[in-house]
Amino acid sequence: MSDLQLQHDIEQFLYRQAELLDTKQWQAWTELFTADGIYWMPPDASYKTWDGQPAIFAEDRNLMAVRMGRVLHPDAWSQRPLWGTNHVVSNVVIRKAAKNGDVEVTSRFHMMELRRDDVRHFAGQYTHHLVKAKKGYAIRLQRVDMTNAQAAYDYVLQVWV
Amino acid sequence: MKTNHKPNFRKMVEPDRVRKEVYTDEEIFRHEMERIHETVWIYCGHESQVKNAGDYVTVQIGRQPMIMVRGKDRKINVLYNRCPHRGNMICGDMKGNTGDQFRCSYHAWTFHHDGRLKNIPMMESGYKGTRLTKDSPELCMKRAARVEAYRGFVFASLAKDGPTLKEFLGEAIVAFDDMCDRAPEGEVEIVPNCFRVIQHSNWKLFMENQIDALHPSVTHQSTGRAAHEVEKQLAKKAKSGEAPLSYHMLSAFATVTIDKWDNFQTINYPYGHCILTGYMGLRPQDPDTLAYDKVMIKAYGRKRFEEIVGVNIHHVLVYPGLSVQSPLQQLRAVRPLGVDRTLTEIWHFRLKGAPEAIYRRSLAYYNLVNSPATLINADDLENFWKCHTGLSSDGGDWVSFARHHGRDIENKGVVSSAPNMGTSEAPMRNQMKAWAKYMSGAAQEGSR
Ligand code: FES
Ligand SMILES: [Fe+2]
Numbered sequence: 001m002s003d004l005q006l007q008h009d010i011e012q013f014l015y016r017q018a019e020l021l022d023t024k025q026w027q028a029w030t031e032l033f034t035a036d037g038i039y040w041m042p043p044d045a046s047y048k049t050w051d052g053q054p055a056i057f058a059e060d061r062n063l064m065a066v067r068m069g070r071v072l073h074p075d076a077w078s079q080r081p082l083w084g085t086n087h088v089v090s091n092v093v094i095r096k097a098a099k100n101g102d103v104e105v106t107s108r109f110h111m112m113e114l115r116r117d118d119v120r121h122f123a124g125q126y127t128h129h130l131v132k133a134k135k136g137y138a139i140r141l142q143r144v145d146m147t148n149a150q151a152a153y154d155y156v157l158q159v160w161v
Numbered sequence: 162m163k164t165n166h167k168p169n170f171r172k173m174v175e176p177d178r179v180r181k182e183v184y185t186d187e188e189i190f191r192h193e194m195e196r197i198h199e200t201v202w203i204y205c206g207h208e209s210q211v212k213n214a215g216d217y218v219t220v221q222i223g224r225q226p227m228i229m230v231r232g233k234d235r236k237i238n239v240l241y242n243r244c245p246h247r248g249n250m251i252c253g254d255m256k257g258n259t260g261d262q263f264r265c266s267y268h269a270w271t272f273h274h275d276g277r278l279k280n281i282p283m284m285e286s287g288y289k290g291t292r293l294t295k296d297s298p299e300l301c302m303k304r305a306a307r308v309e310a311y312r313g314f315v316f317a318s319l320a321k322d323g324p325t326l327k328e329f330l331g332e333a334i335v336a337f338d339d340m341c342d343r344a345p346e347g348e349v350e351i352v353p354n355c356f357r358v359i360q361h362s363n364w365k366l367f368m369e370n371q372i373d374a375l376h377p378s379v380t381h382q383s384t385g386r387a388a389h390e391v392e393k394q395l396a397k398k399a400k401s402g403e404a405p406l407s408y409h410m411l412s413a414f415a416t417v418t419i420d421k422w423d424n425f426q427t428i429n430y431p432y433g434h435c436i437l438t439g440y441m442g443l444r445p446q447d448p449d450t451l452a453y454d455k456v457m458i459k460a461y462g463r464k465r466f467e468e469i470v471g472v473n474i475h476h477v478l479v480y481p482g483l484s485v486q487s488p489l490q491q492l493r494a495v496r497p498l499g500v501d502r503t504l505t506e507i508w509h510f511r512l513k514g515a516p517e518a519i520y521r522r523s524l525a526y527y528n529l530v531n532s533p534a535t536l537i538n539a540d541d542l543e544n545f546w547k548c549h550t551g552l553s554s555d556g557g558d559w560v561s562f563a564r565h566h567g568r569d570i571e572n573k574g575v576v577s578s579a580p581n582m583g584t585s586e587a588p589m590r591n592q593m594k595a596w597a598k599y600m601s602g603a604a605q606e607g608s609r
Contacts, residue, residue, distance in 0.1 A: 041534065043354050043356070043532075044354070052517070052520075052521055052524065053524075054352060054354040054356070054509065054524065054527060054528065054532070055528050055532065056356075056528075056532050056533050056534050057532070057534045058528060062391050062395060062408075063391075063529075065387070065390075065391050066384070066387045066388045066391050066408075066411065066536065067387075067536060068387075069383075069386070069387025069388075069390060069391070070383045070384045070387045070536060071383075073382070073383035073384075073386060073387060074383075075382045075383045076383035076384075076540070077380070077383075077540050077543050077544070078539045078540050078542070078543035079383075151357075152357035152358065152359050152504060153356075153357065153358045153359065153533040154359045155358075155359070155360075155361075155542055156358060156533050156534060156535050156538065156539045156542060157533055157534040158534075158539050
């Protein structure tokens with residue numbers, strides 16, 4: 001496969017990931033992950049592993065199911081108001097492409113969030129460890145390093161960024 | 162700043178209800194900062210945050226920006242973050258090491274770690290014949306009036322007089338004893354990460370909610386239910402027949418239904434402090450717990466060990482600004498930013514000498530419940546905002562704390578909820594009683 005083709009496939013995958021979040025297709029989004037896949041947002045870019053450390057998110061598929069169950073529950077009071085996000089993903093750089101098809105890729109994202117009448121912005125770097133799946137790719141690790149990770153949170157993050 | 166006109170605070174607090182302005186009025190907020198937060202003992206930080214000489218963290222006490230710094234003599238100082246020259250803040254960062262002195266970024270005055278002036282550039286020629294000499298006290302960074310630590314937890318009071326830290330904490334001191342005693346080495350160490358979350362409400366709504374036994378199964382139902390579903394599936398699949406404890410920590414918010422909360426108890430103390438007894442059943446018999454028990458028995462002997470792990474606490478509230486979950490080694494410090502904005506700083510501690518698995522267990526709670534992506538507090542913060550907005554309206558004048566009023570058990574100034582009345586609004590009544598005392602100047606006549 002040419003580099004260009006690989007670049008294209010990976011970019012399309014990353015766009016799809018963001019689109020599933022923005023369109024609230026939570027189940028389809030969690031299914032992007034391998035059975036042992038992890039979604040991780042460290043509080044600080046210096047962290048090397050999600051394991052055994054403070055984390056804003058460090059979720060396997062089971063915890064993702066809890067979060068999804070919460071936001072879909074009719075009594076998730078804080079989810080009731082108008083709420084939506086818009087991701088833009090760019091600066092996609094393939095860091096490693098292994099012979100077996102596994103890929104390590106970084107990109108930059110910008111997420112605008114609307115909640116009630118309040119707008120917030122979150123931005124930073126994605127690092128994806130992707131494995132070749134039957135159809136396209138699956139996420140073994142999605143690391144989200146937010147530029148505003150250490151800043152005080154005005155309200156909280158309810159869903160994955 | 163002293164305000165001349167003083168609202169009648171006593172009239173705003175009745176035994177079972179409180180005027181809404183107590184939460185929403187800017188002037189009352191200013192009085193609170195002066196009479197409460199800038200007078201009583203406020204938590205600054207833990208000694209392990211400033212291990213080396215020159216290590217500092219900045220912290221807000223009431224409206225005052227402060228610095229907690231370790232001196233070369235190992236003593237911890239708490240100083241106003243203000244240069245005595247023209248008022249520049251000395252530390253612009255939240256933490257760091259300042260070397261062997263503070264140096265102002267404006268005109269290079271330097272100070273010792275205890276705030277004493279070290280040097281002014283060209284002092285001799287510049288100040289000869291003026292009112293200032295090298296030992297003028299007004300050339301020093303101002304110090305907090307009083308600083309005391311208990312088992313590594315550092316507090317400061319900006320008032321010269323008043324109860325000692327121990328007198329102030331009273332029975333609530335168990336927050337720190339319970340946390341430290343659970344460490345085989347009898348000490349805790351801070352995990353160097355602070356989660357900071359802002360809520361759009363008055364600070365008192367946070368303090369009331371922390372020991373509000375009536376709300377968890379309502380407010381947190383969605384997460385509790387969702388976690389319970391996953392917990393059941395995982396338990397079915399697990400060899401031990403049990404899901405990891407972290408799922409129980411979440412599901413308990415829904416499975417402990419509203420009627421069961423009456424079985425718990427709140428004990429309310431002078432100065433507004435409160436203890437909520439435990440409910441999560443944190444003494445399981447899994448291999449990790451048994452390994453921990455062994456280390457503890459070795460350190461303390463069986464009798465003392467049983468006493469330590471038998472302490473039945475879920476939450477200790479140190480009024481007005483600290484919420485401690487000692488069995489889970491977490492602490493939330495409340496920093497009022499304005500009448501309708503409140504910052505909480507959320508910390509986790511490591512039990513020195515305990516196995517890694519025990520640290521990880523409470524870490525799970527820290528991440529799931531207390532991180533900025535919290536599965537629990539998201540709904541609390543939503544309530545806080547809605548409460549504050551509702552209270553700002555003309556839809557009513559009072560906040561009601563009448564639940565089980567008149568049925569609490571009082572003994573020498575300590576008020577406990579009666580048996581099977583754990584949802585008594587005694588903690589709120591007790592906090593407001595302390596509040597009214599502070600605000601009318603009766604609790605602590607401190608001068609700055
Ligand atoms: S303001 Fe600090 S040296 Fe002038
Ligand atoms: Fe809550």
